[in-house]
Every structure is written in structure tokens, then in C-alpha cells.
Amino acid sequence: MPGKPEESFFMDHSTSSGLYIHIPFCQTKCPYCDFCSITGTGQVADFLAALDQEARLYREQFSAFDSLFLGGGTPSWLTGAQLDQLMNNLRRHFVFAPDSEITLEANPDDLTADKLAHFRDLGINRLSLGVQSFDEAELRFLGRRHTARQTEQALLLIRAAGFTNLGLDLMYGLPGQTLEGWTGTLETALSFAPEHLSCYQLTVADETPLGQRVAAGQLRLPDEETQREFFLLTANFLTARGYLHYEVANFARQGPQAGGLCLYCCRHNLKYWTRTPYLGLGPAAHSFLAGRRWWNISSVAQYCSSLSAGEAPVAGEESLTPEQIRLETLALGFRTREGVSLATLREQPGGDAMVAALTQAGLVRVDGERVIATACGLVVADRLPLGFVGVAGA
């Protein structure tokens, strides 16, 4: 298996493909959620059958993976038998490298010692836990079914079950949340020494119930300046505690061999950000292979019916032009610790001056051949590429 070119920061990351499975079922729908997920388990059986059909379609194109990510939705809500069926099917169609990273997304209220043991039996070696907050009021606001206490219990169970690669999802920027409150949540999270933290800013899509409350003026989200403070506090706090800020919203505990080796970075997610092939199965899942991107229908029912009719449930696709590839490389590079190649930036007229200005403003640093966003740069990461595109130079 060929490794990534040497200059890559993410040494753990390989060029092997990753597999994502979207399991679109949740017990209840959170009011801010715009992911593809439905409540109720009526369609689970159809879905698993459809998924098996879909996997079959890609056997030739994707033979081997070194990461599997079971996401959703709420994969931890599936029964043991359903998970068995799912994993067996996948293993029948595809080969997973022996050291594959196999992640399952879980909600704290689903976890029991038995369930966790079963996950381990299935080869799952990484958990991504939807904690969101350790503040009861915030959890209620977010419409989560679990309490902070349940989360703490779940965390103990996870460790007891022998999981040594654990990621927590947390959320900041909630209405009324203070920097102190958020620091408290981070502190509590750190007391469990998670290997990985994803800190997302509450982002409210218009069509969600929360979005409608915001539109109706019943709710006020923090202003940009406050959002910036949350972002920088998170970055500084976690960096000071030994976490590597390796993507806008993602932090990994430094492995035993520090000095660049990103042992606990999520190998699967890195494939998205480094433009490594991945296959996404299930409704609304996205795939990438050989300069082509495609994505699935986002209705569960339609997903199932098109597969039972023998058709691929693809909703759209695109073949990337060299210019689009360049844009993606910039956009993704500035969001990660790997950064962007200096040579690429210099190709753009005025690129040198732009790198110098960004460096002077403390937004990027030049590390050898790589230009890497600093924490202050990451707060404006979506804007950094615009310094290097489309402008007529002098």
C-alpha cells in the first residue's frame, strides 16, 4: 500500500480509499439538524437490503479500504442483529486492511456495556460520541435525549469496554452560552482524556425548527465577534492542553511520538480533506474517485426504491476540471494542518505578495514548502483561498 508523499503532515494517512455508510435513523429529530435522517425504524430492513445492493454496485471500483465510518443518523441505535447484518454484508463485498480504522457514531443514551462489547466484536475500534454539551440546559435547548450524567456514564463504559480511540462531538455558539460555560464543557470533556475532539459551531439551517425560530426573531445567535471569541478560545485552550488543531473543527491528542505524527487524527475524515478516494453508501452520501464526485438521493424511501429497481441511487455527479481541483485543494488545504503548497500559491499572479501579507497579518505561517493557517487564519479559513483565485494581477 503506497504511503502519502513524504511532505504530508498526516503521516498516518494513506492513499487507500475510505468507506462511509450513512445510517439515516434517529430516535427523535434534533431541532437544529439538517442531516438526512428520519425517525422510526420501519424502513431499517429495507434500508439494509438496499445498502447491500448498493455496495454490490461498487465492488469493482473500490476493492479495499483502510477506513470505515458508520455515521448518520444514529448508527448506535441499530440493534445488534442489524449491525451484524450490515457488517457481514460489507465484509462480503469489500476488503478492509488489517489495521483499518473503523468508527461508529454513537449517542450516549444508546450505550450499554453489552452493546459496547458487541461493537468491539464487530471490529469497531473507534467511537465518535455525540456529547454536544455537559450543560443540562444546553442539552435541552438542543433537543438531545441524553443528560450530562448519562454522557459521563457512557464515557466510563466506553473506556471500560477497552476503547482507546474515542472522539467527542461538542457544540458552541449557542444562544446565551458564555465563554465560561463553554470552557466548563471543554474541561469536563478533557477529564475523560478523549483522543479526539470535534468542536462544531451551532449552525442553523433555515428550514430547521431552530432556523425558523431565528427567522421569526425569537432566538438570537451570537454575533460574529462572539463566534470568533469562541473559536479562538477553543483553539487556544485545546492546543495548550496538548491537542493538535488539525482541521478547523477538529483536534487530536498528540500521539506518543509527537513531532508531527498525527496518530489520533480521524483517518477517515482526512480522506475528505486530502482528496483521497472514498465511497459513500446510503442516502445523501457523497463519493469521490478519480476526479469524479457523486452523491446519492437524500430521501430514504427513494433510495430504497431505486436500488430495488436495480438502479444506482445517484442524485448528481460532476467531473472536476483542473481549475476546480485547484480550488478544492486551496479550500481544503487552508482548513487543515497540512496547509497548501507554497509553489501552488505562487502560481497565481500576486501570490507571493498575498502570502507575505497573510503571514504579516498572522493568518498563515510558511513551514518549508507548506503554507499553513494559524488559529487566527482558521477563523477566516473560508476566505483565505479567495486571495489566490480569479484576480487579475499586476
Added chain:
Amino acid sequence: MPNIRNFSIIAHIDHGKSTLADRLIQWTGMVEDRQFRDQILDTMDIERERGITIKSNTISLPYTADDGREYELNLIDTPGHVDFSYEVSRALASCEGVLLLVDASQGVEAQTVANLYLAMEHDLTIIPVINKIDLPAADVPGVKEQIERELGLDSDHVLLCSAKEGIGIDEILEAIVARIPPPTGSPAEPLSGLIFDAHYDSFRGTVVSCRIFAGQVKPGDIIRLMYHGTVHKVEETGVFRLTREPRKALSAGMVGYLIAGIKTVSDTRIGDTITQEARPAAAPLPGFKEVKPVVFASIYPVGNDDYQDLADALEKFKLNDASLVYQKDSSAALGQGFRCGFLGLLHLEIVQERLEREYNQSIIMTVPGVRYRFTLADGKVITVDNPLYYPDPSSIKGEEEPFIRTSILIPERFVGAVMKLCLERRGVNSRFQYPSPGRVEINFDMPLAEVIIDFYDRLKTITQGYGSFDYELLDYRATSLLKLDILVNGEKLDALSMIVHKDRAREWGVRVCDRLKDEIPKQQFKIAIQGAVGGQIISRSTISAFRKDVTAKCYGGDITRKRKLLEKQRAGKKRMKMVGAVQIPQSAFVAVLKTENE
């Protein structure tokens, strides 16, 4: 020949020249009603859209008068704007009489007066006509009185009409026949013809509009352009109907056209005299002038790859508009472009707009300026119309700038406000005339540089639209100048450099810094904008940086959505220029020109 009448319609802008021309054309049956459209002689898109005449147009109208005889009425419709006054003067030199139109609701305005003087200089018969009598605000007795007092014309001979409604048109046609004398001059004399216009036809080359004063010209003749000194063989002669109509010859007294294998309009100078090579006239007709540009600005293509395109477009443009002059220019910020000279601000605007619309060019135009004169330490005198060539200040011994005499006609109640404006603009030597009760004509000597940027707009605003403005160039006068540079994050934005009077430098510096602050979008880092004279900063403004622009959200493998957003944002940057690391939109270069209230 006794049956020919050559005349022009003159007036202040918008008093209805082209509309009256329409009626005359219809009344004489030149166009069938269904072919008709308003301002039929204004054929360019930009003329039709702005409702102004930019280029003269000529048409011969066959007319049967009340006396039962057939006449040929040659009408030259002229542009009203001062920028084109040389062209108007040549048109007038081709006529024996004019219709002087005055808007019944606006009365006599600055250019009514200026154009009347022009007509008097040429000894033309003047037929005063009050137009727009259909308007509710028409004040016929008041305007008659103005005509009598301010223009010194006998109001008993004033005709009344509504060009729009077609009222009074017969009387005008009869007056043209009765009052304007027929042309004199004999076809037997040596050829002497005046070029009063030229336009470009992509099939035939230059079509020259001319008035024959003596002699005759016909296809096959070898003619000489007396000032320009070139010789051509005539291919076709004819008269203007709605389209060109060939005739066997043009002879003394006639107005028509000739085609003589002249490739570009620039090879024919308006005002030049045509004669026969074999039997030349004794002397050229008087009044020829090289028109000199007075306003200068640089234009750059928005895309750096489009320089050649722009060069081609300018070359084509010049085929049709000899008054545009240009040469290569280059800017660190904007790349390669052209320094252009214009007859005035309207001319500049028209060139800009036509280049964009008719020639599909995306251009950036810099702040217009005038041509300064410097006397250097070594005694040499140089002229500079481009801030790029501003001489080393230590070598300058003397500085001069062009002055104009303004003629501003306003109702008396605006005197204070207009005085203030003119004084702000460094006006000196003010004189007042009271041509009629309640009206004032203000003359100032004023630097041309002060009127080329938003003077007219301001005048219109402070006089609630009642002020009219005209000017003539006077001379060069001693002045005291500075070069103002604009720095963006320490880098000079050379396209915005300008030569300014020392008392006005700070004001301009502040203005440019403020405008740029509004126009340059926020960027990843703070942007400092400074106005500098020499090493000294005289104004500044700051554009704050983006504080947050990132989605810290789980977006999984959906990279497409992120990229599409970026593609959209990038599209908005297509018309930006980089100065150092700062991205400057095209609009920023234009914004510094706009008046505050726009």
C-alpha cells in the same frame, strides 16, 4: 441654385433641435409615417438612449413652397453640447441661416447665447423660434422678452412652434424659404468646399460631408485637402436623403457628400478645404482649427489579456471619431493601457460608453485631468497631461494650468450658492450681467481642472436644474501644483495619482481615501489607504479585516458544496485588480469620480 437653402438648427441642449428636425422631415414627405421614429437623425444607440445628438447629421429636404416653386432645404442637425462646439462652428460655416430654438419653459440658456454668437460670427440669418409652446409651463411672452433683451433679436419675427405636436411647422418652412438667402458662388470658379463632418463606412471608407462654396466636384476628379495636403480621387458624389443618394456632381451652393478612397476619418480634418488638384482655389476657406484635446484620462482593459483587444477597438473607434487621441500608457497596478485625450467630459463619457457597448470592451478609466505646462530649471518648457510624467519637483521653476471663461446663466436667487461653488473651484475675476430682470449671467475665470470633475452636476444640483453652463478656453496661467499619490498598504496605486493644485491636495486626498474605503471590500487583513504628497501623508482611511469567515460544521464528504460557494465568490472577483496583496474592484477607480450625493 436660387432654390437651395442651407440651414442649421441651433439651441441649448434639449431645447428640441432633433425633434424639430423630425417634423421638418415628415412635413416634406421624406419619410413615410410608418417608417418614422423619434429623433430619426440620431442613429447611434447612445444618442437614442441619452436623447442627445453627438454627431451632426445632414439631410436634404425637397420642399414645394407656397409660391409654388421647388426648393432643396439642406438641414444640418448639430449637437448641443459645448464639447462639440468646433463641429457646430463648421456646420454653421456651411449654412446661410439658422433656426435658433428656445424652449418656451426654460427660456434663454448659456448655450442659446453661445450658439447665437457663433451664428452671428458667420453672418447668418437668424430665425428665432420658441419651441414647446404646448407645455403647461410655457411662458411665451416671457421668453419673447428674453429674446429681445438678452439676445437682441426682434421679437416680432419670432415664430412659435411645438415640434412635438407639429404646431407651427409650415410657418417655419416658409420662413426658411423667405428669410434665409440662397447660396451665392459660381460653379465656374475653382472648386472650394468645406468639410464639416466625416463618418466611417466599413465598405466605402470615409464619407465626407461638405458644403461647396464655389466650383464643382464630380466622380473621377482629383482633389486636394488644402490643410492636410493629401490628394485623392473622387469615387462618388451625392446628397443625403435618409440614406446617401449619388448625384453626378456637387456644385456651388450644395451640401452633400463625397467618397474618395480616404481610409480613415483621421485623414480628413473637419474644417479642411477641398479643391481641385489641377485648378486649385487661391486660398483655403478660413476657420480651420486643429481640435486639441483638453481633458485626459487613461483607460485600461479589465483583463490583462485584453490589451490587444482594446488596442484594436480604439483603432476602429478612431476611424469614426478623429477627435479622440491616444497613446500607450502603462501602470504598475493596471498594466498596459492608453492615455487618451478628449474634447471635454461629455466626449470622455461617450467614448467610454461606446467602447463598452459597441466595442464590447471592459475598461477602467482613471481620474481625468488637464494638460499642465512646466518650465524646468534648464529653461525647457514641457507639457504634462499624465501624472506619471510629473517632473521632479526640485527641477520645476514654473507651473501653469489652462484657464477657461465660464458663462453661467441662472435665476437671481441662486447667485450666492453659485458664487460659493465657483470660489471653491478657484474662480477669479468674477463679472455679472443682468440680461433680463431676475436673471444673472456670471463669468468667472476658472482653472479647467476644476470643472472637469463634477462641476456641472453640482451646479445643476444647487440651482435645482435651472443653471446652465458654457465655457471657452482662455489661456495658461501660473499656478502651484503638487502630485498626490494614493497608497494602499504602502503600495502606490499609480492609476489614482493626480496632479492637483496645492490648496486642493488635502481635500482630494481625503475624498479618495473615503471613497476607496467604501469601495474596497473587506479582506483577510487590515487595509490602510493613504494620500501622500512626496513623503508626507495627508489623508488616510482604514478598512478593517474579516473577523470570522469559516463554517466550523460537520460537512462530511460533501466537498462540492464548499467549492461551489467558492466558485460563486470567485466570480465576483473577476473584475478586481491586485495592488500588492490588496484586491481592488474596478468600481473603486470609478467611485473616486462620483459626486458625494450619488
